[in-house]
Amino acid sequence: MPLFPRSSLRWKLSAAIACVSVLVAVALSLVVHNAARVSMIDNSRDVQDERVQSALRIYEVTGKKVFSAQLDDPALPKPLKEFAARGERATYVQDSGGAPIVWAETPTNDGRILSLRTTFKDRYSVLVDLDQALIVGSLAVVVGGTALGVLIGGQMSRRLRKAAVAARKVADGNPEVRVRDAIGGRVRDETDELASAVDAMADALQDRLEAERRVTADIAHELRTPVTGLVTAAELLPPGRPAELVRNRAQALRTLVEDVLEVARLDGAAEQADLQEVALGDFVRRRVLALDPDAVVTVIEDAVVHTDPRRLERILGNLLANAARHGKPRTEVSINGPFLRIRDHGPGFPDDLLREGPSRFRTGSSDRAGGDHGLGLTIATGQARVLRARLTFRNAPASDGGGAVAQLLLPR
Structure with missing residues (x-):
């Protein structure tokens, strides 16, 4: 299943930009956070190291302990004890779940260990503020990137939709339409x-x-x-x-x-319909009676349509002739509003006609000695296009008796 089923280019592009913005914002935030934390910890250790040296000098001169210094503190971390045993001064950062605890130790002349323990909460609060600023900035980047994606994607999507509409008009036989003129805009892409x-x-x-x-x-x-x-x-x-x-x-x-x-x-796409208001039920009933007296006409709902009577009669005559030539009696004609349906009870339309539409000189029969040249349905389709009507072909299900069904939808 596709990730974005039947979604427009606008939302695909917006989602892609949003994902990239999230990844970039998260990566930069992690880099900035880690760099700031490492810098804060390094600075705190330097400060603690200077303090323990000052405390050692004062202790050796006066015997007093300053900066809350401790001698032989039992809570001294094991790595600092090992450094002290080797006669080395060292610092150590202990994670406490909140602001980190920074230790510093130095051996004294009398063989004891002078140590300091400080929690730099003020510096930790600066880091928390920095994280909040990074979160706000990241959200702003994601929202801004998504909005930009919607704007750019919307513009591109509109241009492509206009191009698609113009291309359909060209496919429908309008030679005056140009896709380049339809999309417009000053942007060249x-x-x-x-x-x-x-x-x-x-x-x-x-x-x-x-x-x-x-x-x-x-x-x-x-x-x-x-x-x-x-x-x-x-x-x-x-x-x-x-x-x-x-x-x-x-x-x-x-x-x-x-x-x-x-x-x-x-x-030639130059044909113009002479449009008139026509009561479809009465028109079809009279024309069918003249063209195929054996056909059954049913008016479910009558309607007044805006159409060319001559062309509509041509379509109706070709469809009835096709039903009489290739189908089996009786031919059924039904009118339901602007919807005209003609059905026979023969073998139905060939599969290639249903798949590709009517084709010239293709009759569905190998007998070329008759009067059928395979142009009837082609003409009916062309006349329907001039009337701006929709002519479709299908086969009735075998459970309903089968047969070919031609359906014409006229504009009211």
């Missing part, structure tokens, strides 16, 4: 390089697609006149089976040319 690369890729793909679309449209347009003449000439043939076959094939060729021209126009 890797996001600008990414945006420029996406724009360059989109321009190259658009040029290639436009070139292919023009070739397809030109070919279909050039074929339109001779095909129309062929259809007209076929109508003049004398009655008979050969003439019927010629007329059928000529009409199929004419339909193919018209469909190819329509696909080319839809690919």
Whole structure:
């Protein structure tokens, strides 16, 4: 499982900066604390050593003990006793759970041990104050670093989100959108390089697609006149089976040319819908009755939608034709608000269509002798895009009888 599931770049960057700030603050605080403690202890030992020397001089001259000095103190730590046995002066720090106890000893001329024991509480309190200051400073560094991470990460996240939105618009067929212009800003960073690369890729793909679309449209347009003449000439043939076959094939060729021209126009992203307010239930009921009288129409909830009736009729006709050609009776059409659903009871859509969407000249059948050229669903999808509607395909579960289900969601 990822450490930051579905989280934004802002919070990832903020968390990373916060972690680094904590590590740096803790490391520096430990270094400063240890350095200050070592310095305090060394200074205390130096002071204690000077005191024990002064106390020794006064004791040897006057016989008096100053600075609370003790002779042969039974609490003297063992390491100091060993130093004294060797005739050496030494200091020793004893941990007491709070302020450390600093010892100092020195042998006397009469063979005894003069020692001092002092707790430097004032210096220890300075160390405590230093620790508190380090804690406050560390918290300030962590909070400041996190806030900086939120600021920088937020700016980068906003730029990337704008780039993603612009890239989706380009993918939806809007050739006017440029990712670099969408992200804006004066800062020049890797996001600008990414945006420029996406724009360059989109321009190259658009040029290639436009070139292919023009070739397809030109070919279909050039074929339109001779095909129309062929259809007209076929109508003049004398009655008979050969003439019927010629007329059928000529009409199929004419339909193919018209469909190819329509696909080319839809690919050009220049098509505009003539939007009108349409009562969806009544519209679908009348069109289905004309296109497929055997289909069953159910209006669960009627709705008024803002759409182009001609294009909607084209989508509806292609979906019904696909259901009649590849499905099994009866075709069911249901309207639930702006949601239109068409279902047959056949084998369902092919897996590659569900996975990749409609593809040109792919019919799901190896029989190429019929009138189906695999452009119906492609045209329906393109017309839905012009209407700013959403057309999806799925298969009904086998437990519910199976079949292909096309779903169209129209804007109200």
